[in-house]
Structures are given as structure tokens and as C-alpha cells.
Amino acid sequence: MNIVRVDNYEEMSKASARYIIDKVKANRKMTLGLATGSTPKGTYQYIIEDHKQKGTSYQQISTFNLDEYIGLSAKDPNSYHFYMKDVLFNHIDLPLNHTHIPNGDVLDKEEECVRYEAKVKESSIDLQILGIGANGHIGFNEPGTSFQSETHVVALAESTREANARFFPSIDDVPTHAITMGIASIMASKEILLLVSGEAKSEALERLLSDQLPSEDFPASILKTHPRVTIIADNEALMAT
Numbered sequence: 001m002n003i004v005r006v007d008n009y010e011e012m013s014k015a016s017a018r019y020i021i022d023k024v025k026a027n028r029k030m031t032l033g034l035a036t037g038s039t040p041k042g043t044y045q046y047i048i049e050d051h052k053q054k055g056t057s058y059q060q061i062s063t064f065n066l067d068e069y070i071g072l073s074a075k076d077p078n079s080y081h082f083y084m085k086d087v088l089f090n091h092i093d094l095p096l097n098h099t100h101i102p103n104g105d106v107l108d109k110e111e112e113c114v115r116y117e118a119k120v121k122e123s124s125i126d127l128q129i130l131g132i133g134a135n136g137h138i139g140f141n142e143p144g145t146s147f148q149s150e151t152h153v154v155a156l157a158e159s160t161r162e163a164n165a166r167f168f169p170s171i172d173d174v175p176t177h178a179i180t181m182g183i184a185s186i187m188a189s190k191e192i193l194l195l196v197s198g199e200a201k202s203e204a205l206e207r208l209l210s211d212q213l214p215s216e217d218f219p220a221s222i223l224k225t226h227p228r229v230t231i232i233a234d235n236e237a238l239m240a241t
């Protein structure tokens, strides 16, 4: 794993946007794996800024998002469908029919997982952007998830619901389940870019960078076995290391 240390959130956002933009320029038809949450918001802002100022085009790019809550419609401001339009898709020239996000608002969730996994496999992700949960989750793959897992329905850990409650009116409004790309689906990406910012993630990052062997108790630990992982982390995230 290649680690890039930066001063703060702003620098992490700039460095990761630059990293992604350079890849897009080198391969105009690439498939990008996208993450949600607070961490990549700044990255998306810098991608938008660059698109507006320098004209980097995403017309032939395809995207796949990691996950989506179950039970929220695409119009719900807390859905990841809404988030992606709001923070990125509405501001660059990426055709909306090139974007893919699991649909958490369907009757047959299992069928949706099979459909989504087949799409991910067919496209094959060139660069997957990832955040990390304080408990080591990647996507919504909570501790205990099989390293062999593909796209599946998950029950969210209580700690994850609490961590994400800040976006909802109350904890009771946070969905209990989600659809997420599995660990095997994420690991099939040709390259992974993990973004880590802030003290709240420092213990997770310390565990990831330690000598401990990969363990399903700590989903992100599998990344140690991927041949091409870059971590961009800020000083606060690296404070325990």
C-alpha cells in the first residue's frame, strides 16, 4: 500500500482530485468506483472546479457507487442517489445513464443485488474510491462480512447508524439496512484509492497499517492483499500511527 501523507482535509481533497483527474485524462473511457459520506465531498468539489476551469470531460466515463440505503427513494435527500447528483453528477458532463447506484427502493432486493453485481463485473472498475468507517467498514461491509462477498443486503451496525445519524432528523430515521458491493466486488477493482481524514479515523487507520493479518473482523484489512492501493491520509488520521 502506497501512503501519501497530507496536512489536512483540504489537502487530501486536492491531492485525491488531482489523482483521479490524471487517471481520467489518461483513460477517457475509464470506469470509476465512487464512494459517499463526508470524506470524498471535498474531492468531488475539486473535480467540479477543475471541470469548470480546465474543461476535463467525463462524457465517456462510467461510474459505479458502492452502496445505497434500503427504503429511501432516489428523491430522498438522504439517499446516495440524491447525494451523488448534488455533490457531483449535476455539475460535470458525465451522462446520467453512465452512472450506476444500487437501487434500494425495489421490492426484490436480492434480484437487485444480482443485477448490480453483474453490471459491475461486466464493466470492471478501473479505480475505486473508498472511505473507511471507524469500525473498519468499506462500502457498507460491516465487521464479520465474508471476504468472498459480492453485492448483498446488509443490516447496518448500530455504530454505523449512529455515525450517519448526523444527516437524518433522528437516529430512528436512519435506515437499518443497505445494499452494498461486497468485499470481493471491491477487491476486483484494478486499483483502489482510500481517503482517510480526521482523528475519528485514526484508530482504524492505525489498525489497517499495522502488521496484523487480514481478518474479517476488520473489513478494510483485506486491502493489504490488493496489489494497487494508494491511501491519501491527513495528519490527524495518521496521529495514532
Ligand code: GLP
Pocket (backbone or CB within 6 Å): 035, 036, 037, 038, 039, 040, 066, 067, 130, 131, 132, 133, 138, 139, 140, 160, 164
Ligand atoms: C459510510 C459509507 C461508506 C463511507 C463510510 C465513511 O457509512 N457507506 O462508503 O466510506 O461510511 O463515511 P464518512 O466519510 O462520512 O466518514
